[in-house]
Amino acid sequence: MPRTLSAPVTVAFDYTRSTGPVLGRFFTGLRDGVLVAGRTTDGEVVVPPPEYDPVTHEPTTEFVEVSPVGSVTSWTWVSEPVAGQPFDRPFAFALVLLDGATRPFLHALDVASPAEVTTGMRVQVRWRAERTGSITDIEAFEPAADGDGDGDERADGVPGTPRTTLDPVTRIVTPVALDYTYAASPEESAFYRGLAEGRILGQRCPTCAKVYVPPRSACPADGTPTTDEVELAQTGTVTTFCIVNVPFLGQRIKPPYVSAYVLLDGADIAFLHLILEVPAEEVRMGMRVEAVWKPREEWGTTIENISHFKPTGEPDAAYDTYSQHL
Amino acid sequence: MRDVAVVGFAQRQMQDFDGSPTCVELLVPVFKECYEQTGWTRRDIGFWCSGSSDYLAGRSFSFVQAVDAIGVIPPVNESHVEMDLAWAMYEAWLKIQTGEVDTALVYAFGKSSAGVLRRTLGLQLDPYTMTPLWPDTVSLAGLQARAGIDAGLWDEQAMAEVALRSLTDAEKNEHAVRRGGSSVPELLARPLYADPLRKHDCAPVTDGAAAIVLAAGDRAREVRDRPAWLSGISHHIDPMSMGTRDLTRSPSAARSAAALDLTGVDVAELHAPFSHQELVLHRELALADDVRINPSGGALTGNPMFSAGGIRVGEAARRIWAGESDKALAHATSGPALQQNLVCTLGAATGSTTGGHR
Secondary structure: OOOEEEEEEEEEEEEEEEEEHHHHHHHHHHHHEEEEEEEOOOEEEOOOOOOOOOOOOOOOOOEEEEEOEEEEEEEEEEEEOOOOOOOOOOOEEEEEEOOOOOOEEEEEOOOOOHOOOOOOOOEEEEEEOOOOOHHHHEEEEOOOOOOOOOOOOOOOOEOOOOOOOOOEEEEEEEEEEEEEEOOOOHHHHHHHHHHHOOOOOOEOOOOOOOOEOOOEEEEOOOOOOOEEEEEEEEEEEEEEEEEEEEOOOOOOOOOOEEEEEEEEEOOOOOOEEOOOOOOOOOOOOOOOOEEEEHHHOOOOOOOHHHEEEEEOOOOOOOHHHHHHOO | OOOEEHHHHEEEEOOOOOOOOHHHHHHHHHHHHHHHHHHEEEEEEEEEEEOOOOOOOOOOOHHHHHHOOOOOOOOOOOOEEEHHHHHOOOOOOOHHHHOOOEEEEEEEEHHHHOOHHHHHHHHHOOOOOOOHHOOOOHHHHHHHHHHHHOOOOOHHHHHHHHHHHHHHHHOOOOOOOOOOOHHHHHHHOEEEOOOOOEEEHEEEEEEEEEEEEEEEEEHHOOOOOOOOEEEEEEEOOOOOOOOOOOOOOOHHHHHHHHHOOOOOOOOOOOOEEEHHHHHHHHOOOOOOOOEOOOOOHHHHHHEEEHHHHHHHHHHHHHHOOOOOEEEEEOOOOEOOOOOEEEEEEEEOOOOEEOOOOO
């Protein structure tokens, strides 16, 4: 048996970002099939345009269109692509100096093997069929069709002529999803293994004798590693609570319901769980509650083995018994 | 300026940490070593500062949970930077300069193996024009390595020589996760991984933690006969975009070095997670040929994220304490392709402290 329990976790969020005037111009161009560069006061023509001038620190206001054709200035081979990259098969990342620009642009280069890439090779943009105004509107670069690529693209670095567009790109959505193997600490692992046996385990600090549940690797009060395992009672006292009235994504119980801190008998730190089988408005500080477990066949190494807590019917605990744990 | 020295250092480096991403269970023994080295308890520490990233942990506020390892009753004076330990140390150095505290324990931790590190670090990039392509750390370094090869500034042979020296030196480093040199021809015969990089050109994915203890004046002298006095610290940043800088150079490293007096440096611990980056740094820091580079083996033999830069400081300090060096340089980097750089000097003699922001 491994020392610790682990499980896969995916953390994902779709960020909506406002683009501002400079990147908005760039993304509008991408959507319209045009590469917009910024001209800086030191004479550089940069794609994507920098939002602020590196010398004057003023917002970039001068834009030029550059060619979708250019030359590779550096490249590397991605032999083992990771999730989210432009291709899920080997490809190159390249820095491409677009004709008309003075600084290279980072994007993917779609070739079958590193033998097909050389520094200096001519490449061209391959546009995505459906474009939304994002960096991925460029599917990738590919080797230029006629060797030097002087086709029907716009003349290099033509200044001015900003295209007017009725619906400029002002926002983009950039999804981020990261996959992890989450490992519990040894103490948390013991806690989850205990739950799989119907037990609630804590750890006692050898210095101050406080009992933590769920257990922590070190006593937060004095920093001592916790040592002794302690099995806790399945009864406890509500120290504080919240009536959840607000619906939210992923909610499993229909509001209103009660989320409470329960100070298990024998523990020195309260434990967050649900209080059910009682009208929300009747839950109060000091209420005595007990754990209600799901049917044993549904148990795993999870806190969800305990369905919720319910009132025991005992008289309320005296305030002094939990006043130090609020 | 107050005289401030590194007086304690502890580290852990491992390929896979069998524990939680908050690394509390790893930090407790690291702190214990620092207490043993200094003879202090946590009550003797005036300021705490950590370096880490929630993106490594996949868990929000992982640095708050790590505070359990300190013990915070009575309350402690604590801060955090989403950066390497070396930058946390810089914050602590500033705190001591204010006169508010005389001692600090700075620490860092990270479980790189919880996710796919080279991908996770894509979150350090421009979220509009770079992250959506997920250019991974190794690819960005590959672009940099190729730029230097094409410019004739280094070649694969020179990169392999760096890797060989690192792997050989790491044989003497109990903390290294990769060690054992063979020969340059053998290294060059290995397959390319991210052309032009081979795996030994890239730092191994490493979990770990490290801690450094700082103390001012007499507080430092009570701990060490030869405290490693921080005689200068400087850090600068280059643009994040790969297109707007010359990837064969590191202007921010050069500028950081220029703010310091590097005369007499005999050892340099450089945080170069890719072999060619050591060559870039060697040039930008204008190190003399007889300066001993990375006697620890460097980041190519162990690179715990958010600790490895600070470990360079600790390794340099150890050599001052032991009398093996009279003046050492330590360097830390962060961001893509040497974007951000911190350089400091440590010496056996006090005085001549220079900050980098004059």
